[in-house]
Amino acid sequence: MKLKTKAEPIPIADVQSTPDTRRLPIDKVGIKDIRHPVRVKDKTQGEQHTIANFNMYVELPHNFKGTHMSRFVEILNQHDIEISVESFKEMLSEMSERLEARRGHIEMSFPYFINKSAPVSGVKSLMDYQVTFIGEIEDGRHVMTIKVIVPVTSLCPCSKEISDRGAHNQRSHVTLTVRTNSFVWIEELIELVESQASCELYGLLKRPDEKYVTERAYDNPKFVEDMVRDVAAMLNQDERVDAFCVESENFESIHNHSAYAMIKRDKLEPAD
Template identity: 30%
Template sequence: MKLVASPDVQASQPTVQISLSRVGVTGVEKVIRVAHQLFWARLECFVDLGPRQKGAHMSRFEETVNDVIGEVILNEEAFRAEMLAVRIAELVRERQGALRAEVTIAARYPEYKPAPVSGIRTQEIYTMFGGAVAAESGTRRLVGVAAQGMTACPCAQQLVAGAARERLDEHGFSDDQIEQILDDVPVATHNQRGLGTLHIGCPEDCDVELDAEALLGIVENSMSSEIYELMKRSDEGAVVEKAHRRPRFVEDCVREMVLGVVDELPILTDQHFVSARQENLETIHQHNVVAERFGLLGELRHELGTGEHAARHTSMREWMDGRG
């Protein structure tokens, strides 16, 4: 029996000939083992679509993801989400015949760290982000992390401290004694669990490698205190006291993240992209609070150095599309 070749429907011309910005797949989930460590990853893959192509070959996305994950397992000693995204984006672009391909990855993984006083070993779950856009001009990549911490509200702390000063004054304490007491005893305030996210974008032909652990350190240090899944009483006391001695608004956390990038990653150029975001889960309100700052590192350095407002805040979308 003679086999009849199936027509390539996706390559035919659509009825309405207009290009599409992004066509692809979302919610692709994989478990990846690299160097005896497991990562749970969620991926999205997209290509642009020209006005004369009816559709993308959806099965090729899944095939490419599986092929590249196989390469990573065989050849890598450490998992780097952004480099996985780069390889998938470049291969997807080639296999789909697209001008542009975009891939984003969110990978959850465990890290072990000691509690601050007891040193008890505790497992913390972090999120690593990787992103890449492959185009004719080259490939841009994005590396990021997300971590949780604790913040203590400066405003409420000042209100509580003011009331404490009045009561201590009524009891006959001197001004110097009152200040010494308030310095020795951390003043109460309401606190929040904070969710910090930091992304760094690397332009085409950039060979700088960013360590996720270093980025996590910047994020966690931006908040009033780190948090730990498992703690002894001594650890709980240390965490609460540290947080109340470093009260920070949601805005403070974002500014500390940006400053941490500038101070701790001097190897980055002005063309690198930075996005810092903090969300605090409120305890005395039903709403949450959010702050963000994004832009080219050159924009951020200029503003930090001069104190002048930068009129341009390049967004992640603009940077990924090569418009920043």
């Protein structure tokens, strides 16, 4: 009687690793817009569970036909991810090593919630902010940045000055992107921006709160230029921040366009 032997596995071609002759390197190749649950450090609760959208890319040399897309997903799923600067660096290093890439890039965007108290009634409600962690690696060197979009109220100083009754205001989005040399809470970046607006936003307001925020904005008018300058001045004084970009877009209430301003600075570069 002839014994059955285990079938030998059939070799499967690795097409991605075959040579390419066009001599055209690719700057970024990978996966985009994949969702994954994450845990983010929270200043008041310790950590916050949320859902993040990931973009993961590597550089592809001219002599390789393709990259191994499945490895990006494997890296993401191998971690019970509590996101921090250190864990982000680990993911970048692992990605560049496993995909044999000199350069790599990861973006992680997620909604971040803060439980805020209304200014007069004290009623609590959640406010959401869009946060993005961006990590890059090149030849083993990491660069980490954090981007936060903070919605606020701005009131026009010109409208207040020339009008006999009231002044027009609008919602504004202040986008703050920072590179730091030590740990900074997400809440700190949000509070910094809100403190320099005409008034901050709240998820829920009672009538006394609405009176307060209306009068607060009226007493604190800001042009879009004022907003970026005031935030930039605060960042200039913060020694934890090595580089920043602050942008403000005012969604005008009396025009069919937005007003926009931006200040960008790298403190480590020599001043002009």
